[in-house]
């Protein structure tokens with residue numbers, strides 16, 4: 208399977224910024240020849256316009272979260288079906304910012320992943336340890352616990368993406384070393400074998416945390432790294448494109 212380079216735009220920009228970025232990516236994608244799949248995850252209000260611009264471009268569009276219920280009295284939330292209806296193929300779930308800002312735990316993330324799958328979306332389930340957990344020697348145990356708790360059991364491997372995002376590397380400019388990344392991704396793969404069986408080798412495991420054009424090539428070359436989840440650098444088409452063209 209091709210690597211997946213996903214841009215998480217988080218809560219940034221206004222509509223004009225989102226559409227300008229989408230137009231720029233569409234123009235670059237028209238040349239074709241990328242070795243990876245591309246995905247952008249705009250803030251909710253911008254998904255429709257961005258999906259319209261990118262509809263024929265080959266660049267996919269995703270959400271940054273969805274509710275675990277199909278519909279109902281959940282003020283301010285959105286469902287997987289709504290994302291699908293707007294043209295989304297993927298949804299990021301359990302990002303550490305959601306876990307921290309909204310108290311999401313593994314059980315909630317798993318319920319959301321099940322709802323996303325039921326709506327026809329591919330969930331990108333995020334895991335990753337904090338700086339304190341890493342200094343305490345707990346990084347791999349935390350990652351394993353989060354994967355076991357957050358990934359739906361027995362699902363088809365091609366319908367799942369996992370992202371390893373060490374919390375201390377997000378937005379800090381401090382990237383995990385290629386060795387840390389390889390070790391964490393190997394542990395995630397080991398846990399996935401127990402959850403999805405033989406197909407576990409097919410699950411793409413993305414790395415996220417201060418991925419930039421300057422470090423993307425080395426990170427993407429690590430064993431078990433199937434792409435990147437990019438925050439800040441995905442807001443500049445030139446940088447996002449440079450990362451996309453770093454895929455082996």
Ligand SMILES: O=C(CO)COP(=O)(O)O
Nearest residue numbers: 215377378416417438439
């Ligand atoms: O959280 C991230 C992507 O989901 C990573 O963010 P940065 O690339 O800005 O560190």
